[in-house]
Amino acid sequence: MAVDRAPADALPRHRAPAAEAPLPSALRIGMSRVVPELKMFYRRPEQVALTFSMPAVICVLLGSIFTAKLPNSDTSTGAVIAASMLAYGILSTSFINLGISIAADRDTGGLRRLRGTPTTATSYFVGKIVLVAVVSLAEAVILLTVGVVIFHLHLPSDLGEWFTLAWVFVLGTTSCALLGIFISNYASNAVSAAVITNGPSVALQFVSGTYVPLVVLPAWMLTIGSIFPIKWMAQGFRSVLLPPEMVIFEPAGSWEHWRIFLVLAAWTVGGLIGCLAVFRWSDRT
Amino acid sequence: MAHADGRSAVRVRGLSKSYRRTSAVRNLDLDVDYGEIFAILGPNGAGKSTTIEILEGNRKRDAGEVSVLGEDPGTAGRSWRAKVGIVLQEASDAGMLTVVETVRMFTNCYGTSRVPSEVLELVGLGGVAGKRVRTLSGGQRRRLDVALGIVGMPDLLFLDEPTTGFDPEARRQFWELIRLLAADGTTIVLTTHYLEEAAALADRVAVIVGGQVVAVDSPTRLTEHVDAAATVRWVDADGVHVERTDRPTELVRERSHPGGELAELTITRPTLEDAYLRLIGQV
Numbered sequence: 259m260a261v262d263r264a265p266a267d268a269l270p271r272h273r274a275p276a277a278e279a280p281l282p283s284a285l286r287i288g289m290s291r292v293v294p295e296l297k298m299f300y301r302r303p304e305q306v307a308l309t310f311s312m313p314a315v316i317c318v319l320l321g322s323i324f325t326a327k328l329p330n331s332d333t334s335t336g337a338v339i340a341a342s343m344l345a346y347g348i349l350s351t352s353f354i355n356l357g358i359s360i361a362a363d364r365d366t367g368g369l370r371r372l373r374g375t376p377t378t379a380t381s382y383f384v385g386k387i388v389l390v391a392v393v394s395l396a397e398a399v400i401l402l403t404v405g406v407v408i409f410h411l412h413l414p415s416d417l418g419e420w421f422t423l424a425w426v427f428v429l430g431t432t433s434c435a436l437l438g439i440f441i442s443n444y445a446s447n448a449v450s451a452a453v454i455t456n457g458p459s460v461a462l463q464f465v466s467g468t469y470v471p472l473v474v475l476p477a478w479m480l481t482i483g484s485i486f487p488i489k490w491m492a493q494g495f496r497s498v499l500l501p502p503e504m505v506i507f508e509p510a511g512s513w514e515h516w517r518i519f520l521v522l523a524a525w526t527v528g529g530l531i532g533c534l535a536v537f538r539w540s541d542r543t
Numbered sequence: 544m545a546h547a548d549g550r551s552a553v554r555v556r557g558l559s560k561s562y563r564r565t566s567a568v569r570n571l572d573l574d575v576d577y578g579e580i581f582a583i584l585g586p587n588g589a590g591k592s593t594t595i596e597i598l599e600g601n602r603k604r605d606a607g608e609v610s611v612l613g614e615d616p617g618t619a620g621r622s623w624r625a626k627v628g629i630v631l632q633e634a635s636d637a638g639m640l641t642v643v644e645t646v647r648m649f650t651n652c653y654g655t656s657r658v659p660s661e662v663l664e665l666v667g668l669g670g671v672a673g674k675r676v677r678t679l680s681g682g683q684r685r686r687l688d689v690a691l692g693i694v695g696m697p698d699l700l701f702l703d704e705p706t707t708g709f710d711p712e713a714r715r716q717f718w719e720l721i722r723l724l725a726a727d728g729t730t731i732v733l734t735t736h737y738l739e740e741a742a743a744l745a746d747r748v749a750v751i752v753g754g755q756v757v758a759v760d761s762p763t764r765l766t767e768h769v770d771a772a773a774t775v776r777w778v779d780a781d782g783v784h785v786e787r788t789d790r791p792t793e794l795v796r797e798r799s800h801p802g803g804e805l806a807e808l809t810i811t812r813p814t815l816e817d818a819y820l821r822l823i824g825q826v
Binding site: 279280281282286287290291294297298301302363366367368370371372373374375376377378381539 | 600622624627628635638640649651653654675695
């Protein structure tokens, strides 16, 4: 049983403290995580297929059902849905994707392992945020292509419209990503995260104008939809992808850019506060 | 062997932790010297993992003083984490990355780190560097866990039940790796419920039962915590004789005759296993 071992004090074991290089900054560690995060994403083909194809497929299906032109216009209901569907695409790549991947990192022990290194929460999220930005951008390109080719959407024609598209995209992605991080705290694993992110998402599609045009919704649904960011993102995208005269089909009768900005900004700030308040590295206390 | 400043690598006084109404660790004291391989040995549910997780900074404590490398792990910052390596009991992350990609991702967290290819050679994963992590065997996965624990060249390495589920050959290889790290000056604290692991590796062993330390000593001296009397056994025409004595040589001399042999003579002393079983039965 006993094994021959030299007594501890016979060996000059403790190293002299070597000159240590300074720790890399949180941002630098975060940026070094971007490529591995992207690899972990695209090496799951089923996840990639689901994330990218779901909004596009739903867009094509709904758009093909609602082909009638809206009264006194040259635009079909399908085109309105296609423009709005960009909001669902972003929700899918930010809120759902992030909610699931963070819950999985916590469940597999990946987060706890990171916690044992000089990696900070900021570094971890920098990696996730860049991942979401890249994937969301790819999603936007796919959905815009579908919209332009099949539903004859017009890409923005001037710099102002591109600017609107850009800030709605950035604020929408950011707020949804933060909400995804927030909700991941309430999931114990990837499966439960898929349920608690997809469930509310599907319900919100119906009241936010991405599955059904807002004009046909009862007032109470419109009220509920107006609380959450998707409705406002979709409205922002419609404002630059549809002909200007389509504004008459908005419940407010205007594109309400300021209100879109305020609601998305409020969700971004609220989401950030929520994340900082509840984020945890593991389920252990 | 104390550090130059006279303090221990790990110093714990009066540590307590409960989960709801169940007490996991009760008033536990522990000292680990710099450069030591220290094993926390105990049956399942004894509080080993709770203790090491508190030392790692991965769990909050209810009461007590804890100092690891001179800092409180509950509040220590990034520079402390750079000096401490942690091998968790279970983790299944990064399955889609290759082995070397995973190691490289972790080297980027540190200012000073080992070269990925070297650390993989060190843990014996050089041959599978390009394989996806999820395709590794259990033993290889564990070696990767160790690789990730030591990429930052820690002064102190925590290993929580590192060889659970290993076959004997894999376990021996793993012990060699730990000895190699210790020889390099790394202080090692590991939990195990394998007695032979503690005996083979550790300079000192703390036996934990019911959340309390019941004995701390070198593996050879742990046996002295129990009755050291030898047991002499032999067989003659009257049947089997078993006698316990402090003076086995004298006993054998008295019972033997010139030219005669005592049939099936054995003299045994309590093994570490006897000591351990006695210790964990005490509480």
